[in-house]
Amino acid sequence: xxxxxNHSGDDEFYSGGPFCSAEVYCPPRKRVRISSPFVVEDxxxxxxxxxxxxxxxxxxxxxxxxxxxxxxxxxxxxxxxxLLSSVRNSEICRSKSHNNLSSVEEVKGNSKDTTxxxxxxxxxxxxxxxxxxxxxxxxxxxxxxAAIAVGTSSRGGLGKLxxxxxxxxxxxxxxxxxxxxxxxPSLRVLSLWNVxxxxxxxxxxxxxxxxxxxxxxxxxxxxxSNKGLVAIAENCPSLTSLTxxxxxxxxxxxxxxxxxxxxxxQSLTIKDCPLVGxxxxxxxxxxxxxxxxxxxxxxxxxxxxxxAVIGHYGKMIANLNLSSLRNVSQKGFWVMGNAQGLQSLVxxxxxxxRGATDVGLEAVGKGCPNLxxxxxxxxxxxxxxxxxxxxxxxxxxxxxxxxxxxxxxxxGILNAVSNCRKLKSLSLVKCMGIxxxxxxxxxxxxxxxxxxxxxxxxxxxxxxxxxxxxxLCPKLHQLDLSGLCGITDAGLLPLLExxxxxxxxVNLSDCLNLTDRVVLSLARLHGETLELLNLxxxxxxxxxxxxxxxxxxxxxxxxxxxxxxITDSGVAALSCGVQANLQVLSLSGCSMVSNKxxxxxxxxxxxxxxxxxxxxxxxxxxxxxxxxxxxxCDILS
Numbered sequence: 235x236x237x238x239x240n241h242s243g244d245d246e247f248y249s250g251g252p253f254c255s256a257e258v259y260c261p262p263r264k265r266v267r268i269s270s271p272f273v274v275e276d277x278x279x280x281x282x283x284x285x286x287x288x289x290x291x292x293x294x295x296x297x298x299x300x301x302x303x304x305x306x307x308x309x310x311x312x313x314x315x316x317l318l319s320s321v322r323n324s325e326i327c328r329s330k331s332h333n334n335l336s337s338v339e340e341v342k343g344n345s346k347d348t349t350x351x352x353x354x355x356x357x358x359x360x361x362x363x364x365x366x367x368x369x370x371x372x373x374x375x376x377x378x379x380a381a382i383a384v385g386t387s388s389r390g391g392l393g394k395l396x397x398x399x400x401x402x403x404x405x406x407x408x409x410x411x412x413x414x415x416x417x418x419p420s421l422r423v424l425s426l427w428n429v430x431x432x433x434x435x436x437x438x439x440x441x442x443x444x445x446x447x448x449x450x451x452x453x454x455x456x457x458x459s460n461k462g463l464v465a466i467a468e469n470c471p472s473l474t475s476l477t478x479x480x481x482x483x484x485x486x487x488x489x490x491x492x493x494x495x496x497x498x499x500q501s502l503t504i505k506d507c508p509l510v511g512x513x514x515x516x517x518x519x520x521x522x523x524x525x526x527x528x529x530x531x532x533x534x535x536x537x538x539x540x541x542a543v544i545g546h547y548g549k550m551i552a553n554l555n556l557s558s559l560r561n562v563s564q565k566g567f568w569v570m571g572n573a574q575g576l577q578s579l580v581x582x583x584x585x586x587x588r589g590a591t592d593v594g595l596e597a598v599g600k601g602c603p604n605l606x607x608x609x610x611x612x613x614x615x616x617x618x619x620x621x622x623x624x625x626x627x628x629x630x631x632x633x634x635x636x637x638x639x640x641x642x643x644x645x646g647i648l649n650a651v652s653n654c655r656k657l658k659s660l661s662l663v664k665c666m667g668i669x670x671x672x673x674x675x676x677x678x679x680x681x682x683x684x685x686x687x688x689x690x691x692x693x694x695x696x697x698x699x700x701x702x703x704x705x706l707c708p709k710l711h712q713l714d715l716s717g718l719c720g721i722t723d724a725g726l727l728p729l730l731e732x733x734x735x736x737x738x739x740v741n742l743s744d745c746l747n748l749t750d751r752v753v754l755s756l757a758r759l760h761g762e763t764l765e766l767l768n769l770x771x772x773x774x775x776x777x778x779x780x781x782x783x784x785x786x787x788x789x790x791x792x793x794x795x796x797x798x799x800i801t802d803s804g805v806a807a808l809s810c811g812v813q814a815n816l817q818v819l820s821l822s823g824c825s826m827v828s829n830k831x832x833x834x835x836x837x838x839x840x841x842x843x844x845x846x847x848x849x850x851x852x853x854x855x856x857x858x859x860x861x862x863x864x865x866x867c868d869i870l871s
Contacts, residue, residue, distance in 0.1 A: 405430075422446055474499060684710065712739040791815045
């Protein structure tokens with residue numbers, strides 16, 4: 235490398251001082267032998283490589299082959315950092331032996347004030363054999379991305395990058411994303427969430443350099459258009475997962491390119507993109523994306539035509555999620571089912587689709603012979619007839635979740651349960667059509683396969699309905715009745731007695747009318763198998779319940795008696811019981827639990843990992859003593 239000099243006379247030389255990585259030879263100063271007048275230059279500033287054009291600096295910096303040297307050079311100034319980040323990995327002149335990257339990787343600040351940032355400041359882990367980084371909020375700047383690119387390039391670059399949000403003043407732009415592309419050609423996963431300053435130019439750089447990209451997630455990126463997506467499609471044939479959410483400028487053209495070029499695509503999610511219509515979705519599904527196994531379409535302007543294409547070409551689709559499709563009618567769901575193409579479909583979710591009716595639901599049941607999991611939310615036109623017909627047609631059905639389906643009543647639920655030979659899980663949430671009426675169940679067959687029953691926030695579901703369900707579900711392991719204010723001891727006791735296999739998890743939170751009688755029966759009948767019990771908000775439950783639990787539930791590891799009528803005596807009884815496995819205990823809102831319970835809690839705390847004492851009468855000093863003794867336990871107070 236030539237000597238850098240500052241010449242101010244015939245033969246006077248000034249060395250610029252050592253540079254951290256580039257070895258610069260400078261001869262010793264010579265004494266001035268000129269007596270004639272001359273102009274003296276300002277010697278206050280040392281000579282610097284900064285006077286060189288960027289082209290020269292680029293050539294110098296790309297010859298720093300070791301990760302430690304590159305990181306040290308990046309700490310000189312922001313200018314050097316950005317120049318280093320523009321060096322493609324393939325352009326670095328590698329020496330035969332170079333050092334591994336030091337722990338100092340990043341630069342923050344401007345050209346005059348640079349600060350070295352430890353690699354521990356950002357999340358960096360080995361994930362599936364490659365480096366992963368996530369930058370969020372204020373940390374999301376071009377400088378940080380450039381530092382990440384330079385710092386990881388010697389180790390092959392990043393394998394996964396997630397950017398969430400952007401610095402309000404110096405947000406991430408195409409420059410930062412281009413730096414990642416140059417330094418991390420092995421990038422396989424890229425997620426960009428809420429980064430409005432990144433546009434097509436940034437994706438162009440990723441497409442040119444990162445040809446091994448497998449997963450792309452774009453959310454709230456208004457500056458990215460079809461052009462950027464087309465570039466990805468044409469240069470990243472290994473793409474297997476694509477998510478596009480709230481990207482107003484991405485439409486049919488981009489999806490067509492993905493379908494044409496990315497034949498390995500397995501997962502597709504498109505949400506709230508107004509320019510996406512039938513042309514894009516249908517061409518993607520029917521062209522080359524025959525490997526698709528997971529499809530989610532949310533809030534799109536597609537019609538029955540797209541659902542017909544899904545039904546015909548979706549031979550590999552195992553998971554299908556359709557939500558807020560305003561322009562899809564009953565015909566679309568009917569054709570999708572009758573096309574007989576969804577032979578591999580295992581899970582189907584339909585949310586807020588007015589076109590989902592009884593006719594379409596029955597057709598889906600008949601056309602999807604391997605369907606195991608069905609979730610229907612906010613579909614106001616599905617009634618008992620459609621549910622029962624679907625249950626009869628879908629012979630492989632194992633789980634059903636119904637939420638805010640207000641035309642469904644007890645009749646539909648009981649008949650559906652009776653007709654599902656393989657049903658393992660039933661969940662009802664906020665179904666307002668359920669009324670507590672006595673119905674004839676003698677003609678219905680019990681569902682021996684049902685293991686989990688969840689009925690939450692259905693105000694019309696009362697003790698009569700619960701007793702009928704209990705007769706049909708003798709093999710339950712999990713029971714969730716949270717928010718059912720209408721059930722009483724008389725309704726729940728028959729169900730507890732009919733459960734032959736032994737309940738493992740029971741959630742009775744906010745069942746205001748239940749008393750100790752139910753808990754005593756639960757502990758007596760199912761104490762040997764019970765592992766989780768939630769009684770939060772059951773205000774009529776007292777210390778008697780804790781005594782029964784202490785005596786009969788040796789496997790219990792999670793107990794919540796928040797806002798129950800529990801006192802210090804109940805806590806003492808619990809501490810003297812058989813709760814060797816209790817790990818989580820919540821006493822939140824139990825105002826009659828005081829400092830007297832501290833010795834009992836210490837005894838329980840030998841195995842506790844979580845303890846909630848919020849809104850109890852335990853003093854701060856007592857809590858501090860507990861914290862000292864129960865050092866393994868997280869205590870909320």
